[in-house]
Amino acid sequence: MAESAVSFLLERLKPVFVNKLKLFTGVEAEVIYLKGQLELIRAFLRAADAFEESDEELKVWVRQVRDVVHEAEDLLDELELVQLHNHTNGLSNYLSIRNMKAHYRIAHELKAINSRMKTISLTRKRFLSKLDTASEASNSTYTVNAWHDQRGDALLLDNTDLVGIDRPKKQLIGWLINGCTGRKVISVTGMGGMGKTTLVKKVFDDPEVRKHFKACVWVTVSQSCKTEELLRDLARKLFSEIRRPIPEGLESMCSDKLKMIIKDLLQRKRYLVVFDDVWQMYEWEAVKYALPNNNCGSRIMITTRKSNLAFTSSIESNGKVYNLQPLKEDEAWDLFCRNTFQGHSCPSHLIDICKYILRKCGGLPLAIVAISGVLATKDKHRIDEWDMICRSLGAEIQGNGKLDNFKTVLNLSFNDLPYHLKYCFLYLSIFPEDYLIQRMRLIRLWIAEGFIKAKEGKTKEDVADDYLKELLNRNLIQVAEITSDGRVKTLRIHDLLREIIILKSKDQNFVSVVKEQSIAWPEKIRRLSVHGTLPCHRQQHIHRSGSQLRSLLMFGVGENLSLGKLFPGGCKLLGVLDYQDAPLNKFPVAVVDLYHLRYLSLRNTKVTMVPGYIIGKLHNLETLDLKKTSVRELPLDILKLQKLRHLLVYKFNVKGYAQFYSKHGFKAPTEIGNLKALQKLCFVEANQDCGMIIRQLGELSQLRRLGILKLREEDGKAFCLSIERLTNLHALSVASEGENKVIDLAFLCSPPPFLQRLYLSGRLQELPSWIQSLHSLARLFLKWSCLKHDPLVYLQDLPSLAHLELVQVYDGDTLHFVCGKFKKLKVLGLDKFDGLKQVTVGEDAMPCLERLSIGRCELLKKVPSGIEHLSKLKVLEFFDMPDELMKTICPHGPGKDYCKVSHIPNVYSTYWRDDGWDVYALDSFSRDCSPRSGTVMRSHEPRTLWKV
Template identity: 50%
Template sequence: MAETAVFFLLEKLTLLLEEELKMVMGFKEEVEYIKDELERMTAFLRVADAAEESDPELKVWVKQVRDVTYDIEAILDKCTLHLMQNELPHCNTLYIFFTKILRSIKSLRFSYKIGCEIQSIKSRINNVADGHQRYRNKFNIPDHGLNLLVVNNAMYERRDDALLLEEVDLIGIEWRKTELIGLIKEKNSPFKVVSVVGMGGLGKTTLVKKVYDEAAFKKNFQSHAWVTFSQSFKIEELLKGLLQQLFDEIKQPVSQEVNTMNCNQLKVIIKQFLRQRRYLLVFDDIWSTHAWDSIKLALPNNIFGSCVIITTRLIDVASYSSKQSDGYIYEMKPLSIGEAWSLFCQKTFEGSSCPSHLRELSMSILKRCAGLPLAIVAISGVLATKSASKIDDWVMLNQSLGAELEGNDRLESVKLILSLSFNDLPYYLKSCLLYLTIYPEDYVIEKNNLIRIWVTEGFVRPKDGRTMEEVAEGYLNELVNRNLIHVVRYNDDGSFKSGCLHDFLREILLSKSRDQNFVITTTGQHTIWPNKVRHLSIHGKLSNLQLKRCGAQLHSLHAFGMEGTQSMSNLLVMLNNCRMLKVLDLRGASLEVVPKVVFKLFHLRYLSLRSTKVKSIPRSIVRLQKLETLDLKDTYITELPSEILHLQHLRHLLVYRHVEYSYLPFDCILGFKALKGIGKLASLQKLSFIEATLGSDIFEQLEMMKELRRVSILKLRKEDGMPLCKSLQMLHKVRAISLSSIKEDEIIDLQYISSPPPFLQRLYLNGRLARFPKWIQYLHSLVKIYFRWSQLEEDPLEYLQELPNLVHLEFLVGYLGSELCFKAGKFQKLQLLNLDKVEPMRIVIIEKGAMTNLEKLIIQRCNFLESVPIGIEWLSNMKYLEFLICQMVSSSKYNNMVKTTKKLPTFLKYTTLIGRMVVGRLIH
């Protein structure tokens, strides 16, 4: 964490010194000295961040580095603000003359003040640097050998205690053991690697230990060994331990020469020993693909059916190791609600049922465990010591879980297990993960919103050939891969769409954030704030008592569920003292106008007024020259001032509102009127939703916006066809296009595209298509396509069936033919098919071998359809079927449909038609 802060500060200092800006205010040598000292500390901080938890003195030193870094950044931000405020307007000469004199006097005062602060910082840096040298001496680290630092292993020793806690007869462990053994036996291959993957505390080790100790299973193998890795493992020691177990099993001594062998020699000995044996090896808690690579060459791929089982928290490690053999991945899932409740009662009430007066409270506590066995066992151990008659003790634990994690020895194992995953993160991901504590408990975090904020906050390092948003998405995928973010919803292409934090992990991260003054969350007047707050998240109310706790170092402010006019008034007072703010998220706040104080926040880069009642944006928006994201989604804004065109750093412009409806209408989205000259926003990546009003130059302007990744255009007319196509062909980086005509019967003419955007992934077409745009069949990157109100007369499947990556296909009044036939071998990647109000379609045919990966089929309001799709029984991977008829049908026709659904695979035998409308009544 401290290294992250220093790294980004160094980038800023380097930029200032290279450009020799006035911001150094005559103190260039002092600034260079500070920069040099910080550079000398950076590499040491990388290992210090990982070791500080086990060394209180080191933790204090890291905090000092972090604090001084934030103070330096605050000084630089003050300089920037001072210069911006001193820019002279275009006025008469006499005014400029007197203004220059006045501002020169102010600048002298400001320079003196900044000079004093820099000298103070220099003195603090010297003290911190002395502490740095003391720690070099303590760890005996040479200047050229920072990588020789060995992180204290106390946490890994305590991890063994946590594993002992897992060694209980957990609910559901037996059927999971049987399932895993069955899967291992199912594949009769000569050699396989089975990866058991899941977040810490799910019971991976417990499950594998049950399998490993199962006598009937174990007897199938001649040699057995269990090796536990750690984040700081030494491969020579692991190999010697493995060899010792193998020789102990046959009751033979290991040669003394082994003690002097190097890594490769040890691998040769192990490989020779195992070559003629059927062996079962377990490698527990592997943290990287490097760790697997370090051991795999010692394992002979013989023909006897040997098996290696690994446990890991990382999905990419599981995939990497299993794919190199005829193996597979076994993903551990949280306990079901029923299993969790049984385990909770077994451990809390010694197998008895839960007292009725504690049931609701127990369910609330259990919900926070989110099916994590280790958490359930640990918290049950705490509750078992509390009297069932003292309900206040139970209420206190439920309300102060974070404090219990800090001070209760019974919960220490949970904290240690989950903290290991955090400590293993590369430094650039630690800030990203800690930042997630801005969100309330159980809040569903949206991917696009999160990565935009990460970029704005400066957490993302640039990479050649990729936008900052693409790099940030890579960061997010890495956290998901490490099972630190629970996926709530996937995109159609399988990528992350939204997710949340496990409650226990969130509490641990909240504690770390508070310790580091990184993120402070407040739910009312009882929250204790530190003197310096960097990121503030307000959940609910904001009291008068808290107003003075925010200073100049506040970088971001998020308000969730802001309650009451008093809280909003207090918030506006607070904003007057937060001139260095970069992120302001007021989503859902009770606002009808944008507060004037917002336009005094010259450092602001991210502004969200989403889901407010704001109706207009004032011209003073021009003051926010650094603004990168303007989120006005679900507000009442339909026009933007021309001054917004001066915001040259703007990357994301979201101005649209979904109308309320009971069923999807044609005009379901309202956008904003096109601005003349909007092409001046050359950095724009997302433009949603702009109206192609008569007389606007929107299409010519689009050609100038070379960085666009997503563009959404409303109110298109037939005559717009040629200029629209010409502009779309120029958007070589675009990934998503949404086009809507001005009315349902208006034609969107897309016949003039000869060279479509090469990387287009999502295409949404809302409006009539006179002919099918044949260029669509060449969009090899296309993942999703919608045809809504397209009224196509020719069969669209002919042009779509060969698309190699198409996952989601939807028609709403999209086709006027009487038959759709999905041919054998086509649509091989398709997972979701939605046919809605496709009339007069009577027959849907699915040939054997078509849509082999289809998981979800929705057919609704297709009132002329004569039966369930012919060949539906071939869809062996289907998991969800929705079939809705919104008109009266004969009993014979309905019974025929039900009979056809019974041909579906066994796992769908309980799925029938969602319903039919008969005499105004829906029958399930």
């Protein structure tokens, strides 16, 4: 990691020499000397980083290098501030003298740093022979700290990584579905890394299981979980599962009240609740009486590393215990080759080495995947590289238990990362346990931290996305959610890996995580992540550390922790300030002095306005996130931010069924085109300044995502001309001034060639013919189009289309999905087709469709003809559809079409009533086939949120 710090600082020094910045006398010589020392020491650090854990003296030396590098980085940032003041017009004599003193001070401190660096550089010679000896001994002295085993070991495995799972999965499904009607507890036990969570998740997600139980909930049990937190989490997920609003006061309810609510929710339902990774008996005792024994065939599943807990919890209900065993030799080899050689066989000259490494993995899936991720990047012709990895496992692996082997393999995976990926990976330690990390948020944070450098032909965002993919490929992070068109939406990090990088971050003074239970604080804090309530008696330590603070992020903070309150002495080097979800009422005035600020997020706060005199001074700002705030207008001063790349200012506003506009945007300055670096701009209200803003959009040539609201028909030509110039556009969302207002696209002849997502909300005179040429289009949402001709004819051959939503789009009486068309479509929504009487699905049409939603088609009295051919359909939902149609699929009465939908795991009927949705599952229909005899689910959430 010291190598990472040195390399990062050398990158920071490049502009000083490339741009030939004017440096004060005495400073330039010191900077040149510093650069030379850093280059000399960097190569040595590559070896030292790998061995510092085994040698305390070396570890101290590496820490000294890192500390000096951090101090030098701080001085360079201070130097930039001083140079900024030098170029200020009308500088007073007092400021000139003050800046001159600052220059002398910086020169003096750089000289002191170089003196220390020289001593450190001389000392490194003492370690050269030691490192050579360690290498010759095949790393025999290499040891790893005793990492604390954490839960969720096997979550790093993708679907393609699963082997040896079919037999236990089949057995567990049988235990769940068959047997007596009484409540049973089924426990899965085994050591960490065995694949308990992976196995149970596959069982939980199986369509047969999901269809059998009316309510399925997954609860991950934290190692430090409190009783109330566990019950509250279970209650929240149950309300979400059955689509009912969470009652007020849930967050403050006591345990007994929570148990009563949970028991009432489940009393008459066949439910499945999974508690993943239970550590202590009291955690099971806290919830078992809240889960009713209702003789409906309900089941509870527990995964735990403790066998005694598994047996005790299951024996009470005459349940079952499944002891998960390591992979068999052939299964382990299959998994190893699949990940290491991408499904190909192992080259003959590597078989012995690979089998030796595989034996050290002890049949643990997570360990196999981790080491495979390292080996997959190696040259298959360089036997010496493979042999080095084989030898680096060392005597420590041979002598200790399987869990220690597993930890060593994970540590090896981290050490194998290049320096730029080490920083990106360690940065994940800022997020709390079980936190779903938004992909774009992470990318923007990486960029703001300076970890990402643009490459030829690629933006910083492209490079960061490549880094993310590389970490995914190495199985160090995993995908939590993907969008309907296959993009990664959220990520998570395996808990054991998270613990490892937290320890490394702490040791490297890279990130300081502070929460209520925190005891020790570092003297110098560079990145601070606050989780929950901050202990008052710790704030004095923060005050001392603010001078070197680079990043401040808050998660689950319940009080207004303003910068002035936390750092009364200032934090002038701050580059990242993330207040997302914090109880913030006003724009933080203290940021006015943060020249280095590159990332500012006030998302989901109560901020209502942005002061111009403040925002105009943040010249280095790259991301301004005001999503889900009440900001409706940006000041003219925003145009001074020439480095701004991401501008997000909008709020969803779906209050009722017939709400015309699903979001509020903002009024932008007329000359918005001056912000040349913008890549994402959402959502600009266009009905102002006589169309000037629309014409200005064409100047934003770097735009990747654009959201426009309230587009006027008379601005259609100017809009088309601007869009044609945005050749880098990937996502475009356009809404007219209202439901009956026209979006004029007749003048758009050459659409952006890389467009992947298109959202059009407004009347269309005809469907633009150029849509057929969008070969990369994966998502298409059309709303209020009112077309006279069937749009499917023009859309059916789009090669990448995965998600299609049509709302009040066509006046015809028939929709026909032709045989063999819509080959990639996964999600289809049809809403408000007033004249629609028939939908037909040809054989082999939409072969990948997984979700179908049909709503408000009053004349449609039958399910789509041919729906039985949609073999991959998982969810079929009707909302506000005629009772006559719903009776045709009633499982209890004269319904003739039930057999057509019986293969679909989830079939729902939904109605809008009293400002909320009543949702009925197909098997809940009454005996007289009335789909509205009783509410089984309740939700106030909007059906669809149109997102760019």
